[in-house]
Amino acid sequence: MNKHCKKSExxxxxxxxxxxxxxxxxxxxxxxxxxxxxxxxxxxRCLHGCFQTxxxxxxxxxxxxxxxxxxxxxxxxxxxxxxxxxxxxxxASFAAAATVLLGVFLGNLLTGxxxxxxxxxxxxxxxxxxxxxxxxxxxxxxxKERI
Amino acid sequence: MNKxxxxxxxxxxxxxxxxxLFQHGEQDAFAELVRRHQNRVYRFLLRMMGCREEALELTxxxxxxxxxxxxxxxxxxxxxxxxxxVANNAAMDRLRRKKVVKYVPIEEHMDFPDPAAxxxxxxxxxxxxxxxxxxxxxxxxxxxxxxxLREVEEMSYAEIGxxxxxxxxxxxxxxxxxxxxxxxxxxxxx
Ligand SMILES: [Zn+2]
Numbered sequence: 001m002n003k004h005c006k007k008s009e010x011x012x013x014x015x016x017x018x019x020x021x022x023x024x025x026x027x028x029x030x031x032x033x034x035x036x037x038x039x040x041x042x043x044x045r046c047l048h049g050c051f052q053t054x055x056x057x058x059x060x061x062x063x064x065x066x067x068x069x070x071x072x073x074x075x076x077x078x079x080x081x082x083x084x085x086x087x088x089x090x091x092a093s094f095a096a097a098a099t100v101l102l103g104v105f106l107g108n109l110l111t112g113x114x115x116x117x118x119x120x121x122x123x124x125x126x127x128x129x130x131x132x133x134x135x136x137x138x139x140x141x142x143x144k145e146r147i
Numbered sequence: 148m149n150k151x152x153x154x155x156x157x158x159x160x161x162x163x164x165x166x167x168l169f170q171h172g173e174q175d176a177f178a179e180l181v182r183r184h185q186n187r188v189y190r191f192l193l194r195m196m197g198c199r200e201e202a203l204e205l206t207x208x209x210x211x212x213x214x215x216x217x218x219x220x221x222x223x224x225x226x227x228x229x230x231x232x233v234a235n236n237a238a239m240d241r242l243r244r245k246k247v248v249k250y251v252p253i254e255e256h257m258d259f260p261d262p263a264a265x266x267x268x269x270x271x272x273x274x275x276x277x278x279x280x281x282x283x284x285x286x287x288x289x290x291x292x293x294x295x296l297r298e299v300e301e302m303s304y305a306e307i308g309x310x311x312x313x314x315x316x317x318x319x320x321x322x323x324x325x326x327x328x329x330x331x332x333x334x335x336x337x
Contacts, residue, residue, distance in 0.1 A: 012323035051298035064178035
């Protein structure tokens with residue numbers, strides 16, 4: 001391995017022709033006396049030569065038609081949707097569904113009291129509402145010791 | 148320009164001329180831009196990702212983005228540089244998501260091809276590039292990026308700075324460190 005030289009950054013830029021005139025001349029003077037930089041320059045040139053031997057892989061087909069077809073597909077998707085946007089109806093649908101469910105629930109409270117007594121223990125077992133959380137009012141929803 | 152004209156006429160146009168035609172609704176001009184740049188972008192992505200399918204997918208993604216951006220394109224940057232910026236961002240996003248952006252210590256056991264395997268010149272050259280490709284895969288991504296852009300794409304430091312969003316001074320020091328790292332990985336093998 002090369003002994004590191006503080007000028008290795010300049011060396012790399014020198015190889016790439018990216019040093020300004022003044023820095024380049026200064027570096028060339030340094031290069032004459034620095035064996036580490038000389039050795040490194042040789043290695044970097046080898047490396048560059050090796051990069052030139054890398055195979056030039058290709059896509060292998062014309063990508064343009066595939067890109068244009070994909071664009072066509074992406075354009076077709078929103079165009080096929082109705083202009084008024086179906087998702088705007090979502091709140092109305094939810095409101096309608098909620099109204100129906102509320103009606104059914106209130107109807108049950110008024111007319112189906114005996115059924116509620118049977119259903120309540122089942123609810124207590126599976127109800128996801130934690131103890132102390134808001135509940136519609138069945139005593140069985142809560143642990144006995146808290147009542 | 149007439150759509151029925153042979154491809155040869157497109158090839159004589161500069162990128163910015165193709166872009167101008169595309170901005171006036173000529174879709175064949177876009178197809179020409181894709182044809183012109185697809186292999187360079189693909190090769191860069193292939194070496195960044197190490198997988199043909201992913202490289203193809205990201206090349207297509209890059210071209211799709213170009214199609215969307217080009218109508219409002221102003222020629223304040225080279226189109227090729229811009230393409231590489233998009234491709235590089237796509238590659239880094241994908242690598243980050245796959246959580247493979249990591250530094251692999253150079254001491255780690257490496258499965259390098261044996262450089263002394265063939266006496267033949269051509270075979271030796273093939274071995275050398277395989278060793279180089281294996282070494283590149285072992286480098287951290289930010290080193291691999293700059294080396295591919297410099298050594299393969301032969302971009303200037305200013306162009307690399309544009310692609311990666313870095314100052315030229317940072318590009319200079321990163322390339323130097325990347326070369327040092329690469330030499331350490333494949334020292335004596337190429
Ligand atoms: Zn030196």
